[in-house]
Amino acid sequence: MRFARYALSSLLVLVLIGSAFVASKREALHIAAASVSQSLCAAAFVSQVDPDRVFAQEQRPLLGSIAWAASYTVDRARQNVRSRVLGLFQARSEYRAGLGCTLVFGDDPAPKAVAVDVHSVPDTFGPQVVTPVDPALRAALELAFAEPDPAHPRLTKAVVVLHDGHLIAERYAPGYGPQTPIWGHSITKSVMQALIGILVRQGQLHPDQAAPIAAWASPTDPRHAITVDQLLRMDSGLPFDETEGPVNPATHMWFREADTAAYAARMPLAHAPGTAWGYSNLSYALLSKLVGEASGGTAADAEKFVRDELFAPLGMNHSVIETDVSGSLLGSGFMYGSARDFARFGQLYLDDGVVDGKRILPEGWATYAHSQTLDTGYGAGFWTNLVNQGSVPVWDAPWGMPQLPKDMFYARGAFGQYVIIVPSEHLVVVRMGLSVQGGSTGIGDATARIIAALHRTGSAALAIR
Structure with a gap:
């Protein structure tokens, strides 16, 4: 009897400890379940890569000590992913063609499927992977895919190099290719900067105007005078919101x-x-709302605007910006695009917002994008190479890449997503990967090698297809 009472008391203590843990971690566990559903839904139905591999390489490291408690089901017939953490915290993400995946809360019905007309144009870069013949350029790609530190795997998925607007080199990990949409994370913010630029070109917005946010309409609201420019530059006064x-x-x-x-x-x-x-x-969530309101107010309206005004003119055939349940674009970090698509986007900024003779962005918008904000290494929707001392607050990460030319600027996303633009070298380099466990991606050094290789050849290196 004494042993039974002791065992029962011990079990009760464990239950109480477990309950206290769950209560204290409730928000984190909800977030974990939702992250698994959203990521793996996009892996299965947007990228069409192996969701089990993405879970192993991305979500399991992010979940850390609770990875054992996470489970998920990919329903290919219904095109959704359901996940659970500890069996108590559940999430569901639903795929809709042309809109990507949308996180649905509780037992709410999925957002109504809508027809999104997607007109693809032939890929001007051709169907085959472009492999460089120049040994130095091949070595630079090898460096980008190298795994020097087993404790911090880089898991590079794609590298694409444009020089003078020509695709001169690319490489992909197994399971990925020129048509694979890859999660761009905060590269999405730079794409939102372009969409705001299109509205400026159309006369619907101006960078120096107070952002027309309905909740801030009262002149007595301290946020009333926040400008579109300040939202783009991240000096609006809103808090640093992505902490450890x-x-x-x-x-x-x-x-x-x-x-x-x-x-x-x-x-x-x-x-x-x-x-x-x-x-x-x-x-950038607020800027996304402005784009949505200017384009019609629904998810389908917003996606049509993005495709008609940006993706289609650039030939970005494998791109989508996902939306929330309300229909707003998730412009702070949920765009998927192929590495070639992101390279085309970088080329647009290299060419001052013009593609095939058509002006997409206002004249000077690209220069504005990498003009310095306060004393930081950030511009207006892009990172710059203007500050090579000190570090980004909170993150303790370097601002730029000192091994690259000072005029370089770049779009950057979590886990090693980069669109590097070097005007003085007529160069765009895209790197996509799943560098979830920290450490350097090596893309700065690889880009420096690419520049050195191009200097040796004197022109764009020849490639074989």
């Missing part, structure tokens, strides 16, 4: 809110507008 750990305003917005822009609009200021820089997914 699984729980922060950004992850709450992405994985716990049905209307991401409404959540962002409720956020109080941390600083007076224009006085401090802080990395801001919230700002």
Whole structure:
């Protein structure tokens, strides 16, 4: 009897400890389940790569000590993914053709499927992978795919190199290719900068105007005078929202809110507008709302605007920006595109917003994109190479890449996504991967090798297809 009472007491203590743990980690566990569903839905139905491999390479490291408690089901007939953590915290993500995957909360019905007309044009780069014949250029690609540190795997998935607008080199990991959409993470912010530029070109917005956010309409609201420019530059005064750990305003917005822009609009200021820089997914959720309102207000309207005004003119045939349940674009970080598509996007900025003789962005918009914000290494939707000392606040990460020319600027996303633009070298380099476990991706050094190789050849290196 004494042993039974002792065992029962011990079990009760464990249950209480477990309950306390679950209660204290409730938000993190909800976020974990939603992250698994959203990522693996896109892997299965947008990228069409192996979701089990993506779970192993991306989600399992992110889940850390609770990875054992996570499970998921890929329903290919219904085109959705359901996930569970500890069997208690559940999430579901639904795929809709042309719209990507959408996180659905609780037992709510999936958003209504809508017809999104996608007109593809032939890939001007051709159907085959472009392999360089120049040994130095091949060595640069080898460096980009190298795995020098087993503790911090790079897991590079794609590298694409454009020089003078020509595709001169590319390489892909097994299971990936020129038509594989890959999660761009915060490269999406730079694409949103282009969409705002299109609205500026059309006369619907101006960078210096107060952002027309309905929740800030009152002149007494301290956020009333925040400008479109300040949202783009991340010096709006909204808080630095992507901090270490699984729980922060950004992850709450992405994985716990049905209307991401409404959540962002409720956020109080941390600083007076224009006085401090802080990395801001919230700002780009609000910019996404402006794009949606200007294009019609529904998810399908927004996707049509993006395709008609940006993706189709550039030949970005394998790209989509996902939306939340309310229909707002997830412009802070949920675009999928092929590495070639992202390279075409970089080329647009190299060419001052013009493609095939047609002006997509306002004249000078590309220069504006990498003009310095306060004393930081950030511009207006792009990172710059203007600051090579100090580090990004909170993250303790370098601002730029000192081994590359000073005029270089770039779009950057979590886990090693890069669109590097070097005007002085007429060069665009894209790197995509799953570098979830930290460490360097090596893309700065690889890009320096590419530049050195091009200097030796005197022109774009010849390639074989």
